[in-house]
Amino acid sequence: MKITVIGTGYVGLVTGACLAEMGNHVVCLDLDARRIASLNQGQLPIHEPGLLDVVLRNARAGRLEFTTDTDHAVAHGLLQFIAVGTPPSEDGSADLQHVLAAARAIAERMAGYKLIVNKSTVPVGTADRVRDTVAGVLAARGLAADFTVVSNPEFLKEGSAVQDFMRPDRVIVGSEDHRATELMRAVYAPFMRNRDRLVLMDVRSAEFTKYAANAMLATRISFMNELALLAETLGADIEHVRTGIGMDPRIGTHFLYAGTGYGGSCFPKDVRALIKTAQDAGQAFHILPAVQAVNERQKQVLVDKICARFGPDLSGRRFALWGLAFKPGTDDMREAPSLAIIERLLALGAEVVAYDPQAMDQARQALGPRAGLSFAVLADAALTGADALVIATEWKEFRSPDFAHLAATLHERVVFDGRNLFEPAELQAAGLEYHAIGRGTASAPPFDTAHAQR
Ligand SMILES: NC(=O)C1=CN([C@@H]2O[C@H](COP(=O)(O)OP(=O)(O)OC[C@H]3O[C@@H](n4cnc5c(N)ncnc54)[C@H](O)[C@@H]3O)[C@@H](O)[C@H]2O)C=CC1
Numbered sequence: 148m149k150i151t152v153i154g155t156g157y158v159g160l161v162t163g164a165c166l167a168e169m170g171n172h173v174v175c176l177d178l179d180a181r182r183i184a185s186l187n188q189g190q191l192p193i194h195e196p197g198l199l200d201v202v203l204r205n206a207r208a209g210r211l212e213f214t215t216d217t218d219h220a221v222a223h224g225l226l227q228f229i230a231v232g233t234p235p236s237e238d239g240s241a242d243l244q245h246v247l248a249a250a251r252a253i254a255e256r257m258a259g260y261k262l263i264v265n266k267s268t269v270p271v272g273t274a275d276r277v278r279d280t281v282a283g284v285l286a287a288r289g290l291a292a293d294f295t296v297v298s299n300p301e302f303l304k305e306g307s308a309v310q311d312f313m314r315p316d317r318v319i320v321g322s323e324d325h326r327a328t329e330l331m332r333a334v335y336a337p338f339m340r341n342r343d344r345l346v347l348m349d350v351r352s353a354e355f356t357k358y359a360a361n362a363m364l365a366t367r368i369s370f371m372n373e374l375a376l377l378a379e380t381l382g383a384d385i386e387h388v389r390t391g392i393g394m395d396p397r398i399g400t401h402f403l404y405a406g407t408g409y410g411g412s413c414f415p416k417d418v419r420a421l422i423k424t425a426q427d428a429g430q431a432f433h434i435l436p437a438v439q440a441v442n443e444r445q446k447q448v449l450v451d452k453i454c455a456r457f458g459p460d461l462s463g464r465r466f467a468l469w470g471l472a473f474k475p476g477t478d479d480m481r482e483a484p485s486l487a488i489i490e491r492l493l494a495l496g497a498e499v500v501a502y503d504p505q506a507m508d509q510a511r512q513a514l515g516p517r518a519g520l521s522f523a524v525l526a527d528a529a530l531t532g533a534d535a536l537v538i539a540t541e542w543k544e545f546r547s548p549d550f551a552h553l554a555a556t557l558h559e560r561v562v563f564d565g566r567n568l569f570e571p572a573e574l575q576a577a578g579l580e581y582h583a584i585g586r587g588t589a590s591a592p593p594f595d596t597a598h599a600q601r
């Protein structure tokens with residue numbers, strides 16, 4: 148099938164590459180000329196495991212093309228996927244300017260039938276606005292061209308985006324038109340040969356499903372973070388509690404990890420947008436503001452522990468910080484909890500030497516040049532001269548450090564672990580002081596490492 152994808156960010160690029168992998172002819176359009184130039188030179192603008200191979204293979208096979216030429220892109224695809232950003236506006240609502248601009252770009256050029264597939268995360272009612280926008284432009288052109296707008300929200304996670312797209316839990320299609328539904332079924336059929344996971348529903352429900360999913364996941368995280376705080380006060384260990392509740396299939400094991408709060412480009416903005424949607428609909432949403440408030444507080448928990456240990460004035464103290472990206476497997480720094488941690492440590496007079504396997508360039512851009520902040524080229528190099536180690540992101544390479552070496556290197560022999568990566572007894576045995584999230588005193592001995600592993 149001939150497919151156009153508008154937007155080559157995390158979602159557009161993965162969508163385009165994976166659709167090409169299934170034999171479709173895909174043209175990816177972006178307005179960012181630098182991004183398209185680097186893609187045409189075989190370089191990815193983002194770090195996403197496995198994506199480069201898929202992009203290169205399909206580009207070489209002539210099934211995947213990158214362009215800034217909107218005429219060409221719109222003429223190419225029977226299906227036009229919109230995968231542009233929907234950042235938060237001042238009032239928290241999703242800013243639809245890029246989505247509507249993409250809709251206009253299609254309408255200004257289309258001649259025959261187009262199926263417009265909205266993949267961006269957008270509030271309920273956006274498909275109607277896209278439809279009105281396209282119809283308005285076509286009317287002004289004096290055309291009565293045929294088109295349909297469907298909703299197809301994306302659920303991929305950064306760091307495992309290719310795998311998530313290739314083997315989706317479910318594909319949500321909001322469509323009220325038979326021809327569009329059949330086209331969507333045909334596009335997704337190769338991704339679900341063993342089990343049909345395409346869930347068809349009306350357009351508004353599909354748009355709402357995306358926000359419901361992200362809000363539910365954010366709620367689980369804040370709930371666990373709040374439990375972690377209480378566990379600590381009570382002398383319980385949230386890691387044992389997590390395992391204990393996660394084995395109940397009604398609860399499940401995923402997204403129960405206490406930490407330094409959720410970040411990224413989506414949970415914070417989508418929670419905000421859903422609160423605004425509810426407000427606009429005249430309904431107070433009681434749970435989500437609490438989810439947000441807990442998350443904001445959680446970003447401070449690790450520095451609170453540092454201040455409890457070293458006092459509120461951290462001048463003269465140096466901290467090694469491992470992990471900058473908002474989660475492992477990505478270079479994305481959008482709303483990363485590490486930003487809040489670094490800002491506060493610097494404000495309290497501390498020196499921070501940070502290391503991340505992928506996100507250091509992005510972090511430099513996000514933070515700008517700052518007195519007291521530097522970056523180390525290796526995790527080990529960040530430790531030199533540090534009083535303590537702070538862990539903000541659970542990259543795999545941080546999971547098995549040489550504890551004896553840490554104890555010999557860190558002046559104060561203290562580890563502040565915002566991701567609960569270790570068994571406290573192991574650090575204690577190496578002579579390290581260990582502060583984690585919600586782990587109280589009931590930490591040793593480890594009960595069942597198979598379940599305690601993430
Ligand atoms: N990042 C993620 O993991 C996920 C994001 N989403 C949603 O997908 C949407 C896209 O997100 P990302 O890929 O992260 O965005 P992004 O910000 O990484 O990329 C968006 C791209 O669209 C381009 N663009 C903007 N307007 C354009 C136009 N009119 N024509 C052509 N290109 C245009 C930009 O230059 C940029 O390269 C958002 O609504 C987001 O909420 C959904 C699931 C996962």
Ligand SMILES: O=C(O)[C@H]1O[C@H](OP(=O)(O)OP(=O)(O)OC[C@H]2O[C@@H](n3ccc(=O)[nH]c3=O)[C@H](O)[C@@H]2O)[C@H](O)[C@@H](O)[C@@H]1O
Nearest residue numbers: 301302303304305402403404406408409410411413473474
């Ligand atoms: O709409 C989106 O953009 C995407 O948002 C999230 O994906 P993503 O933001 O890439 O990453 P997650 O793995 O969900 O992590 C989000 C944040 O929650 C934190 N988190 C996650 C899980 C957990 O148990 N605890 C926890 O603190 C992570 O550290 C990270 O900061 C959703 O998981 C995707 O399904 C969705 O498509």
